[in-house]
Amino acid sequence: MSEILQGLNPEQCEAVRQIDGALLILAGAGSGKTKTLTTRLAYLIDEVGIPSSSTLTLTFTNKAALEMRTRALRLIKRKDCAPPLLCTFHKFGLLFLKLHITLLNRKANFILLDGEDRKRILRGFKSSVSLSLLNSEISRYKNLLLDAKSALQYAKDSTYKEIAKLYGAYNEYLAEKNMVDSDDLLLLPYQILSQNPALCAEISQKYNYIMVDEYQDTNDLQYKLLKKLCTAHNNICVVGDDDQSIYGWRGAKIQNILDFADNFKGAKIIRLEKNYRSTAEILELANRLIAFNTKRLGKELQSTRGSGKEVVHLESLDERIESTQIASRIQKLLENGANPNEIAILFRLNALSRSIEDGLNKANIPYKLIGTTRFYERAEIKDILSYFRLVVNLNDDFSFLRIINRPKRGIGKATQDKLSAFTQNRGISIYEAITNFKSEIPLPKKHIEAIWGIFELLKLLREKLAESTLGFLDLFKERVNILDAFDKSQDEIDREANIYELYGSFRDFVVQNPEASLEDFLNDISLSSDSDEDARDCVFCMSVHSSKGLEFEHLFVIGLEEGFFPLVGDSTDIEEERRLGYVAMTRAKSELVISSVKSRFYKGKRTALQKSRFLRECGLVSGAVRFEKKSEGFKKNDLVMHKIFGAGRIESVSSEGVNSKLKINFGGITREILSSFVVKV
DNA sequence: TAGAAGCAGATTTTT
DNA sequence: TCTGCTTCTA
Numbered sequence: 046m047s048e049i050l051q052g053l054n055p056e057q058c059e060a061v062r063q064i065d066g067a068l069l070i071l072a073g074a075g076s077g078k079t080k081t082l083t084t085r086l087a088y089l090i091d092e093v094g095i096p097s098s099s100t101l102t103l104t105f106t107n108k109a110a111l112e113m114r115t116r117a118l119r120l121i122k123r124k125d126c127a128p129p130l131l132c133t134f135h136k137f138g139l140l141f142l143k144l145h146i147t148l149l150n151r152k153a154n155f156i157l158l159d160g161e162d163r164k165r166i167l168r169g170f171k172s173s174v175s176l177s178l179l180n181s182e183i184s185r186y187k188n189l190l191l192d193a194k195s196a197l198q199y200a201k202d203s204t205y206k207e208i209a210k211l212y213g214a215y216n217e218y219l220a221e222k223n224m225v226d227s228d229d230l231l232l233l234p235y236q237i238l239s240q241n242p243a244l245c246a247e248i249s250q251k252y253n254y255i256m257v258d259e260y261q262d263t264n265d266l267q268y269k270l271l272k273k274l275c276t277a278h279n280n281i282c283v284v285g286d287d288d289q290s291i292y293g294w295r296g297a298k299i300q301n302i303l304d305f306a307d308n309f310k311g312a313k314i315i316r317l318e319k320n321y322r323s324t325a326e327i328l329e330l331a332n333r334l335i336a337f338n339t340k341r342l343g344k345e346l347q348s349t350r351g352s353g354k355e356v357v358h359l360e361s362l363d364e365r366i367e368s369t370q371i372a373s374r375i376q377k378l379l380e381n382g383a384n385p386n387e388i389a390i391l392f393r394l395n396a397l398s399r400s401i402e403d404g405l406n407k408a409n410i411p412y413k414l415i416g417t418t419r420f421y422e423r424a425e426i427k428d429i430l431s432y433f434r435l436v437v438n439l440n441d442d443f444s445f446l447r448i449i450n451r452p453k454r455g456i457g458k459a460t461q462d463k464l465s466a467f468t469q470n471r472g473i474s475i476y477e478a479i480t481n482f483k484s485e486i487p488l489p490k491k492h493i494e495a496i497w498g499i500f501e502l503l504k505l506l507r508e509k510l511a512e513s514t515l516g517f518l519d520l521f522k523e524r525v526n527i528l529d530a531f532d533k534s535q536d537e538i539d540r541e542a543n544i545y546e547l548y549g550s551f552r553d554f555v556v557q558n559p560e561a562s563l564e565d566f567l568n569d570i571s572l573s574s575d576s577d578e579d580a581r582d583c584v585f586c587m588s589v590h591s592s593k594g595l596e597f598e599h600l601f602v603i604g605l606e607e608g609f610f611p612l613v614g615d616s617t618d619i620e621e622e623r624r625l626g627y628v629a630m631t632r633a634k635s636e637l638v639i640s641s642v643k644s645r646f647y648k649g650k651r652t653a654l655q656k657s658r659f660l661r662e663c664g665l666v667s668g669a670v671r672f673e674k675k676s677e678g679f680k681k682n683d684l685v686m687h688k689i690f691g692a693g694r695i696e697s698v699s700s701e702g703v704n705s706k707l708k709i710n711f712g713g714i715t716r717e718i719l720s721s722f723v724v725k726v
Numbered sequence: 727t728a729g730a731a732g733c734a735g736a737t738t739t740t741t
Numbered sequence: 742t743c744t745g746c747t748t749c750t751a
Contacts, residue, residue, distance in 0.1 A: 160741080262740095294738065393738075455728090612737060612738080625738080647736095649743080650742085
């Protein structure tokens with residue numbers, strides 16, 4: 046057996062050596078999925094002798110791409126070849142469009158929009174439709190390959206007719222400004238490949254061996270794109286886990302993985318069911334839970350680690366007590382030498398993080414909240430990047446309008462609207478207007494001069510950039526004070542830190558790629574989501590979605606109450622909720638604590654809650670497992686705390702039980718309150 | 727134009 | 742309850 050295969054179990058080994066034809070690797074949580082995929086890539090190149098340029102490996106996140114690239118490059122011994130193309134679907138789309146977007150009669154120097162830009166444009170179209178509906182429907186249409194005309198035909202009522210029209214207007218706007226949104230990164234390549242069969246055949250022959258990570262997360266468009274890439278062959282190997290499909294709400298089609306064998310002829314399925322991550326107790330719980338789902342390919346994880354600690358169900362009166370208890374448990378872990386980075390708290394809703402943060406703050410435990418506003422979407426960062434884009438292209442009105450009043454220059458919305466109206470009438474950019482028709486712009490001199498001044502500055506920056514990239518950065522720092530655009534407040538320190546982090550990463554980029562241009566930098570980061578944040582000595586708090594792919598020695602999952610987890614709304618898919626529960630549990634390596642409360646404060650009111658059905662399904666609340674219960678019997682004369690009324694003393698208790706009615710005296714006024722609304726002090 | 731006050735809406739999120 | 746967007750007022 047070749048060296049590269051050593052250390053793989055028989056199933057992993059089989060998956061690596063199965064190189065031709067369609068292959069589905071059904072890889073359970075913690076079953077060595079990345080190891081298998083990266084080894085397979087190295088095997089293809091080193092042992093089978095396939096040129097690295099004939100392979101294409103697609104992932105969903107940059108993080109996954111980076112990790113795989115690092116691990117694959119460590120394995121690949123042949124150094125005479127270019128590194129294989131291993132990137133996200135979207136990055137692949139971007140590279141493809143850079144080369145071929147001209148086939149759609151568009152220029153290659155398009156601007157890539159992020160989600161925020163897109164919302165900003167849509168907000169500009171005045172309409173009665175809510176922004177979030179408009180945004181998600183447009184995304185849905187693009188992923189369904191539905192153009193504005195068809196969308197209008199299928200529109201079932203006036204709202205959807207309006208959405209369809211706005212969709213058309215939005216597309217025209219993008220084409221006119223030569224912009225591309227993230228959905229276009231998949232849609233446009235698909236269109237190009239469909240319209241140009243010869244190119245499609247050529248590309249497919251070029252990438253003769255295709256691998257896809259997290260196949261359960263592919264949507265319809267991604268599937269169709271993959272089909273196109275496989276026109277000249279059938280060498281597609283996908284890895285995924287139907288039980289971890291948690292992005293259905295975003296258009297991911299679990300059916301893609303369920304139907305893989307039908308969609309790709311002669312597909313072979315290999316199951317990786319040995320779990321190297323979690324103790325038997327944790328896996329038993331997770332297996333029991335997921336067994337309640339019906340739409341599955343079927344798979345049961347077996348622990349290779351053996352028995353460990355019992356899984357704990359922590360039950361608290363409310364979220365304040367829950368967070369105190371969890372904080373004190375974490376405190377103990379830390380005192381016993383646990384690595385804070387190996388501790389995480391997961392929740393179904395980001396809104397639940399607040400109480401947990403309070404608890405951690407009170408206990409002085411440093412924590413890192415993951416996945417809130419992303420670095421490159423922060424206002425101050427986008428402002429700077431808009432300046433950078435303008436330096437590259439003075440005619441980029443979209444960026445110009447963003448920074449026209451940042452820092453504050455006394456140019457408000459009214460002025461901006463007048464300016465836009467003028468330039469749009471003439472079909473010219475703001476830069477052209479100010480250079481050639483300065484006297485005709487219907488604005489006060491003061492504003493004209495201010496706008497002129499911005500372009501003077503931009504031109505100065507441009508000249509400096511031609512001389513030296515780092516000199517440009519220094520001049521930029523000196524002349525543009527982004528912080529002036531924001532209200533003075535405590536988050537100023539954060540903003541400043543973010544700005545310096547951006548400057549730092551630009552500097553790093555320049556040092557590492559001395560030949561690269563500013564444009565290259567902008568392209569490089571427009572697809573990346575998160576900067577590497579320093580989280581040393583921090584415990585992690587994040588949503589279950591953000592935790593996918595991660596693992597922690599000690600894990601707390603909170604909010605296991607009906608309505609919260611499973612989250613019940615009008616479009617609840619209970620099987621997807623259960624898969625989320627499964628994903629959450631299988632993040633734990635050695636210790637798992639699952640918490641529920643009897644009442645929770647949410648959206649302005651306190652609600653009494655039932656335990657999640659998942660607790661029953663996984664067997665945590667059948668008496669088989671240890672309970673940690675706090676006595677919460679209220680008695681006359683007990684001192685209690687109410688979130689609104691403050692401290693009070695119980696005058697009488699009308700009934701026993703979870704939600705007994707209490708008469709409480711708050712500073713002379715007696716009120717009747719449900720017991721779930723107060724905490725004993 | 728800029729700051730204040732009023733109001734609706736409030737899963738999950740990568741690119 | 743809190744946020745972020747829109748409208749109001751100095």
